[in-house]
Structure formats: C-alpha cells, structure tokens
Amino acid sequence: MKLQVTQENLSKALNSVAKVANTRSTLPVLANVLFKTVGNRLSIAGTNLDIAITHYIGSKVMEEGAITVPARLMQDFITSLPSSVISLELDENKLHIKTDKYQSTINGMSAEDFPVMPDISKGTEWNIPGKALKSALQQVVVAASTNETRPVLTGVFLHSHEGVLYAVATDSYRLAEKTLISTKEEIKLLVPASAMHDLLRILTDYEEDVQIVHNDQQILFKAGDVELVTRLIEGSYPDYRKLIPKEFKAKATLKRTELTNVTKVSSLFARESAGSITISLDEKKGELSVRSIASQLGENSSSADAKISGNGSITLNSKYLLDALNVFSGDNITLSFNGKLDPATLFDADNKDYLHVVMPLKS
C-alpha cells in the first residue's frame, strides 16, 4: 500500500470511524481501524461487531493494499497534524506516515484479522432527506431505553402507518414520536438507539438524501462517502399509539425557555424525591406553577405566565421533562394532560409533527 491523502479528509474520516473502535474488546483488532485501497479511494473502517462505519476518501493510490492500525493513536496523530498532504506507505505491518515536517511509523495488525463487513446489497432500498432524518433522530433517541432487559425498548422504531413514515422511541416512562415523510413502502425497522447516536454524529454536516438498504437482520445508512451498517433488533414493538392521549382537560401554552427555567429551578429541590415535581395550572390567574419539596433541604415553588385552558395538576419526573424540552426547537410549547393518573403530552405550539409523552409519578 502506497498512497497520498489530504490531512483534512483523513482526519474527517477518522473522526467518524474511530469512535466505534473499542479498546476494551477481547478481540484486540477491534481497537483498530482498517485502511484499504478501493480503486482510487481509501476506505477507513471501524466496527464493534454491532455497528460498522466505513468512510471513503479520495486518494492518489500508487500501490494497493490494506492494514489495520490503532484507532485512537491514529486519530489523535492525524488530527494534530497541520493541514497538508500525507503519504502513507506500508512495509510489512509497519505503516509509515509522512508529511513535510512529521514522520511516524505505526505498528499495525494484518487486515485479514479484521472482521468482514456484512454485505446487505440484496435488501429493500429507499431514500430519505438527511435533514429530516437527522432532526427526527435528534428528537426521539432521548426517549429510548438504555436498559438491556427489554431489548425492543433500546431501539428507535422506524415504521410506516397509513402511508406515513414515523420514528418512535419509548423507555415506558416517556415516549417520543416524529412524523417523517409520506412513503409507499411497508416499513417496520427496529434500529438500536446506540447506532442512531453514531449516525447523528455522521450526519452533522450532511443535508443530501440518505440511502437506506435493509434486509431482515441488518440496515445500511449511506450518507455520501460514509456508510453505517447495524444489526436490527428482533421482537415486536409495543402498540404505542394507544398510550398517546387524544383529548385533554387542561392545557398550557408558554415560552419554552420559561418552562425550562421553572423546571430546572424546581428540580434542584427535587433531588431527594427522585426528581419529582408537581405542575399546576390556574386558568383564572393565567399561571403555570411548579412545586417541589426536599424534606431535608427545603422546598420551592416557581411560576410562569401561560395561556391556559382548564385547571388541574400533575406530578412528573423533572429529568424527563427537561430532556423533552431540550429536544424541541420552537419558541412556544404546549403542555397538556387529563388527570393525575394520565400522561402529560408536550407539543410544539406551532408544529404538530412531533410529540413527547411523559408518564406521571404518584404524588
């Protein structure tokens, strides 16, 4: 292997790939990234066996070849170099890396030891605008579970329903649903939320269409020069639609920053009670108030002006409420609920394509 690449391209590729490499794996080669010439491009790949990311960059290839090198060292090294042309040359398992002022040799491991990336070329194929996918994932992954005892809840459920594609996640304490695009495909995919965090990282600056290919076991997301493959989660997703309230007895619309502030302040006094805060609506006063009590420390009540219809109160976990408020983007938020035992629902006041449901706590 002998080739030249630019520092910018190589450091960008390493930044998207190196993060899935894992130095704590029992398989030492998984701490490495695979460098491999593919025509006049260099492919840089990393995997933790669940997720595989491959990034292709333009390259002047003088001699074909492949090698794996420690992901972390390579990333730290290349990103520290000044903007320049970098020469890579392989001599047995030693990769020589040269620029004008810097020369390094990194001891690699044979490319043959690196797990082969799964091939899912024979799957179903469709496209989705990168911007829409990105904003949907940003808004739903927060509600996915990190607890492996119920694997289906650790996924983001991408599925079609009456000709519309939805992204959903729920850990059974809260639920987030985003309406994506109209589609003619029959889609039912349960994608690990951890892989979606990696995909979000890759999509940061990406605005074009994302190509999706999937079979029963795996799914490929292709965003320009970057490909992410992940396993799908088996099992059937809960019938979440029946959990979403359709009508509400009490409703408050207010500035999102104000609801965030009063919730944050109240949460300081809710540390002893596992984040429990009680929100009350007073239609006459046009006021939403939040109350929390810490028997040791003291208590707090905060209020904010709001457009209110109906009266009532509900007790919520302030962490879940703050997580939700954090992924909305609009200026005004509507918080709706029925009684103390029913979930609260959050909408953007001017845009109904995203909703976030938070289950109540006993108070």
Added chain:
Amino acid sequence: MKLQVTQENLSKALNSVAKVANTRSTLPVLANVLFKTVGNRLSIAGTNLDIAITHYIGSKVMEEGAITVPARLMQDFITSLPSSVISLELDENKLHIKTDKYQSTINGMSAEDFPVMPDISKGTEWNIPGKALKSALQQVVVAASTNETRPVLTGVFLHSHEGVLYAVATDSYRLAEKTLISTKEEIKLLVPASAMHDLLRILTDYEEDVQIVHNDQQILFKAGDVELVTRLIEGSYPDYRKLIPKEFKAKATLKRTELTNVTKVSSLFARESAGSITISLDEKKGELSVRSIASQLGENSSSADAKISGNGSITLNSKYLLDALNVFSGDNITLSFNGKLDPATLFDADNKDYLHVVMPLKS
C-alpha cells in the same frame, strides 16, 4: 435576618465562595456557606478550615442576623434565577428566598456552628497590583507539587531577594520563577498552591491593587469586596537559585505554537515511555526536531524551523514541557540547555521576567 440583594451580586458572591465548601467533610456545617449581615452589607463566607473566603455585597438590611445554608444548593438555585431583586428572610433556621416568580425555603444550620474566621489584623501589610499577582500565579502554580509527602513543595514561595519580589514553585521535576515588583519589605511566605488556585478564580476580573496582610501562621488577600485567608506552610524553601542554569551551550528560538505542536504530536507516541521525548537542535539546518518511540505502537519524529546556536539533544517529559508552553503568553519561545544531564530552561524570547526549568530524563 431580613434583607434584599440583587441576583447578580448574590450569584457572583456564591460563585467565589461556594467552591471551598466541602460536602465530604466530617463536619457537616463545612458544606454550608455563612450568610451574615455586617452594617449595610451581607457577608457570604465559606471555609474548608485551611482556606476561608468571604465576599461582601451591598444589601438593603431590614433586620440583622446570620444563618448557614447548603452551599451547593444555594449556588445552583441563585445562579438559575433570572436577574431580579431577591428577598431573604430568616424564620428560626428556615431561610425564605423570594423573587417575583420564585419562592423557596431552605433549611439552614445555626451560624454559631460555623467556624470563626481567623483574625490577622495585627500582621504586616503591603499591596501588589492585581494584574501582576494574577499573571505571576498563573505562570507558577503549575510547577507546584500535589504530593503531600514534601509539604514545602506544595506551596508557592513569595519572597523578596535584593529588593525584588519573586513568586516561585517547584515539584523538583520542574521549576517556575516569576519576577514581580520591587519591594522594600522583607518577604518570605510559603502559600499553599491550592489556595492560589482559589485566589486566581477570585481575581479573574480584578485589576486593582490586592492588599496583603500576614503574620507567622496566616495570610490574607483582599481584592475589593472579597477576602481570602489561608494558612502558611511551615518549613524552609529549598535554595532553588542554584538549580537555574546561568549559561547555555545550545539554544533554539521558535514560535511557541510550533514547539507546542511538535511536542503534542510526539507525546502521542510517548505514552508507553511515561511521556519521554528527545529534542535535538541542528544549528546548520536551523531545525529543532522531536523524537519519541513507543515500542508497541511505533515511533515519531517531528521538526520545526528555529533560530539555533549550538548543537545537542536532551530528553524531557513531554507533559512538563506542554504544561510550561501553556503558561507562556508571548509568540516566541527560547529553549536552552547544556548537556543531556542538565535541565532545560524556557524563556519568553522577548521578556525575561519569567523562566521555567524542566529537569532532564535519562535517555
């Protein structure tokens, strides 16, 4: 106690004071800050028994009094509030805190349980410009030891020598000395470096004179409305002047950012060898090169253009070199040394009031 203060003043005071409060202390009251009316001001004080910080803010005092409240909760709460007037009212040990939209009650502990701040009013007194003290401390604290086995090395040595005040710190592996101001006082003070970190935080936006008062055991730094008192370290400081080389056989002057870059890159390959890198000067080529070897990972050599007189090489700990480069402020740096067994000295190329000495490693 009944009074009013502004959110801005109170949150600024808590930010300077709360950090010395310690929730892990065996004395629970040390996790609190003391609120106490003093004439028409409110004093907010915190201490860990080694260091005490007191911040005075203007206040409309309706009723005198004193109470201690949990430092962390109070700080988080007050800094989260919008800019406004805050009313504080004490009812037994409950502190009621009110603004227009927020009401809290914090359970306090009696002010009588709070340790009395030491009084050192009868000590020697002198002044120093805040800016000079701040830049001196920033440049020397990094070289102080964090290892308590030799307590004198955990201090910053403020002392006069032939009519000039110096600040010095050394952990025996490196040494930093800053020339401060001319003085007629006989000064010999060994101040804990940890207290100097707190002082730096307090001095962030402070440009006026700092008033210093000290006796044999303690020292007070007074910066406007904030006072910091700390114990002094006992013991005699090593005769460090004989460790500073006076003449050099080899010398390189180059851009500080360039020396930082090549050192950083080389340090990536020096992880196995405890940060050991070898710097070589080549007068003919006008080049400083840095080399490091990691037997497992590979090796690196980097170079930078430099104005050089003399040839030679020296092996240093890259962490110490980076720490030093980080506290210089000028654009150009001069690195000088004699042989492999003598220390390297760093100067700002255009300003000799600060020097940093790094001991060599065996290579």
